[in-house]
Amino acid sequence: MKALDELTFDNRFARLGDALSTHVLPEPIAEPCLVVASPAAMALLDLDPAVAETPVFAELFSGHKLWAEAEPRAMVYSGHQFGVYNPQLGDGRGLLLGEVYNEAGEHWDLHLKGAGQTPYSRMGDGRAVLRSSIREFLASEALQALGIPTTRALCVIGSSTPVWREKQERAAMLLRLSPSHVRFGHFEYFYYTKRPEQQKALGEHVLAMHFPECLEQPEPYLAMFREIVERNAELIAKWQAYGFCHGVMNTDNMSILGITFDFGPFAFLDDFDAHFICNHSDDQGRYSFSNQVPIGQWNLSALAQALTPFISVEALRETLGLYFPLYQAHYLDLMRRRLGLTTGEDDDQTLVENLLQLMQNAGVDYSLFFRRLGDHAPELAVTRLRDDFVDIKGFDAWAERYCARAARDGDNDQARRRMRMHAVNPLYILRNYLAQKAIDAAESGDYAEVRRLHAVLSDPFTEQPGMERYAERPPEWGKHLEISCSS
Ligand code: AMP
Ligand code: MG
Numbered sequence: 001m002k003a004l005d006e007l008t009f010d011n012r013f014a015r016l017g018d019a020l021s022t023h024v025l026p027e028p029i030a031e032p033c034l035v036v037a038s039p040a041a042m043a044l045l046d047l048d049p050a051v052a053e054t055p056v057f058a059e060l061f062s063g064h065k066l067w068a069e070a071e072p073r074a075m076v077y078s079g080h081q082f083g084v085y086n087p088q089l090g091d092g093r094g095l096l097l098g099e100v101y102n103e104a105g106e107h108w109d110l111h112l113k114g115a116g117q118t119p120y121s122r123m124g125d126g127r128a129v130l131r132s133s134i135r136e137f138l139a140s141e142a143l144q145a146l147g148i149p150t151t152r153a154l155c156v157i158g159s160s161t162p163v164w165r166e167k168q169e170r171a172a173m174l175l176r177l178s179p180s181h182v183r184f185g186h187f188e189y190f191y192y193t194k195r196p197e198q199q200k201a202l203g204e205h206v207l208a209m210h211f212p213e214c215l216e217q218p219e220p221y222l223a224m225f226r227e228i229v230e231r232n233a234e235l236i237a238k239w240q241a242y243g244f245c246h247g248v249m250n251t252d253n254m255s256i257l258g259i260t261f262d263f264g265p266f267a268f269l270d271d272f273d274a275h276f277i278c279n280h281s282d283d284q285g286r287y288s289f290s291n292q293v294p295i296g297q298w299n300l301s302a303l304a305q306a307l308t309p310f311i312s313v314e315a316l317r318e319t320l321g322l323y324f325p326l327y328q329a330h331y332l333d334l335m336r337r338r339l340g341l342t343t344g345e346d347d348d349q350t351l352v353e354n355l356l357q358l359m360q361n362a363g364v365d366y367s368l369f370f371r372r373l374g375d376h377a378p379e380l381a382v383t384r385l386r387d388d389f390v391d392i393k394g395f396d397a398w399a400e401r402y403c404a405r406a407a408r409d410g411d412n413d414q415a416r417r418r419m420r421m422h423a424v425n426p427l428y429i430l431r432n433y434l435a436q437k438a439i440d441a442a443e444s445g446d447y448a449e450v451r452r453l454h455a456v457l458s459d460p461f462t463e464q465p466g467m468e469r470y471a472e473r474p475p476e477w478g479k480h481l482e483i484s485c486s487s
Contacts, residue, residue, distance in 0.1 A: 001048040004056055008101045009069035013109075013181075016205055019198045020186075021073035026063030026095055027116025027126065029159035029171045034058050035134065035442060036450045037155040038141050040458065041177055044152065046102050052155060061175045062157040063115055070098040070110075074118035078192060079185030079252030080302050082286055087192060089185060089252050090120025093128060096181055107209070109181050110154075114173040127163045130156070131439045132487030133172040134450055136263040138438070140176070142430040142457040143260055148238045149231075150260035151178040156450075158442070165486040170443070178259070180210055184303040185252035191306035203310060206256060221310035226319050229300055231258025233323050236296040237330035241338065243269035243366045243429075245289045247279040248485075251302045265483040268429045270474050272359035272366040281485045297323045338370045339402070340378075340421045341409050351405060354398050362390040365473050367429045374421025377414045378406040426460035427471045433478025434470060 013021060037052035051057055059065040066072070074091040081089075094113040101107055113136070114128030133156045140153040154175040161171040182202070190199035207220055214223035235258050239246065245267045246253075246260065253262035267278035274290040282288070287295060300323060304316040328349075335352045336344065359369065369388070373381050382399035389395040411417065430453075438449040456470045464470075 014071040028063035029161040031160040032058040032062030035156040077185035078189040092121040093126040111176040130172040133174040187306040233326035241334035271363040370425040
């Protein structure tokens with residue numbers, strides 16, 4: 001265990017120079033106080049969870065104090081936003097404070113979000129509000145607990161600094177951890193500004209730091225692109241299998257590591273709805289739940305375009321072709337597990353599709369359905385779930401096929417089936433209304449609910465005594481909350 005002043009820094013990205021990032025100091029927020037910290041994320045830096053309660057912790061992560069070895073930098077990037085190229089983005093309100101090594105030799109970027117204005121702030125104030133910081137914190141740590149690759153959140157620090165959005169709010173800062181903050185948009189920036197040397201410096205950095213095994217391949221850049229395609233196919237399969245809607249899949253919000261990155265108006269599905277749009281400024285539904293799959297490929301093509309100086313168009317095309325089959329294989333594998341199946345049959349894809357269609361028609365709760373399906377043996381489970389459906393005949397036909405399929409699967413021991421299914425079907429997910437309740441309390445200065453919700457979501461597969469209300473379907477008011485995109 002380390003004290004806060006014992007972190008080991010090695011700021012590799014800063015050493016790439018001013019073409020890739022700019023030195024900027026964080027602008028502190030007033031009266032910093034700890035809202036919530038993640039002991040699991042603190043462990044990644046070998047930090048004792050108790051240090052979160054010390055005043056210096058809040059000072060460090062609110063811009064009042066800085067380690068001597070930190071080198072805060074705002075990164076420059078660009079990207080496609082809603083399909084349109086935006087030539088100049090960059091860290092407008094977040095800073096890479098520095099890079100830290102833990103005792104296991106792992107490397108973590110410390111990124112302070114809401115740290116004030118930078119040369120890339122455009123018209124923005126450089127701030128993040130408390131509500132969006134809490135949402136990112138909860139989502140990062142909830143996704144991690146579900147086994148979905150994501151950036152991590154160390155803490156949220158609140159303040160009395162006023163910020164204007166639709167109304168006056170309070171500024172907060174979130175400390176994000178990630179092995180890298182390089183986005184698809186980083187490669188796009190140097191490609192479209194025609195700076196091959198800087199692009200090469202970036203490419204070599206990313207290869208050496210994050211894809212060293214690709215350096216042993218005859219074509220390292222191609223091997224890296226292939227790896228990025230594979231990771232994204234797997235990531236998006238996990239989003240779809242667990243009902244996570246990212247909301248702003250712009251290429252500047254896509255990590256080259258294939259992890260969930262840059263949370264905005266995200267949502268986990270309550271009722272299953274393939275057409276769900278969680279982002280209220282997404283009028284066309286470009287980033288609707290089911291569109292995330294083709295958009296994943298679209299984004300990879302945008303990255304491919306930016307990599308044409310390194311890789312032949314033919315090889316890029318061929319590699320892009322791997323995305324969809326890989327996605328489908330991962331997705332089907334996850335859905336089989338969610339259904340308690342341990343083997344594969346040709347008709348499984350149809351079994352899944354038919355179920356989702358029935359759920360869509362009836363507005364069935366996506367997470368609870370799978371959880372309850374594992375509670376009892378297949379025949380009893382489907383009898384109990386039947387009333388949730390509108391097309392009862394349709395459901396009965398599905399249920400009959402499912403029970404027969406489960407019987408053929410081999411392992412019919414219900415105790416084992418239940419354990420197997422409950423280990424992949426969460427009881428607790430970050431429903432919008434749960435986040436909203438915690439945010440409402442936090443905005444009036446009470447952080448107990450944020451902390452409790454974070455603790456519940458840290459162990460989503462295990463039934464926790466006394467926490468029944470976190471496993472319920474949302475009340476009517478909580479079903480169609482408008483999540484503001486301004487954050
Ligand atoms: P986001 O929608 O958070 O992914 O941000 C898109 C771009 O806008 C990034 O370049 C951000 O740094 C920038 N940005 C978002 N909010 C602010 C803000 N309040 N102040 C300055 N820049 C911002
Ligand atoms: Mg962003």
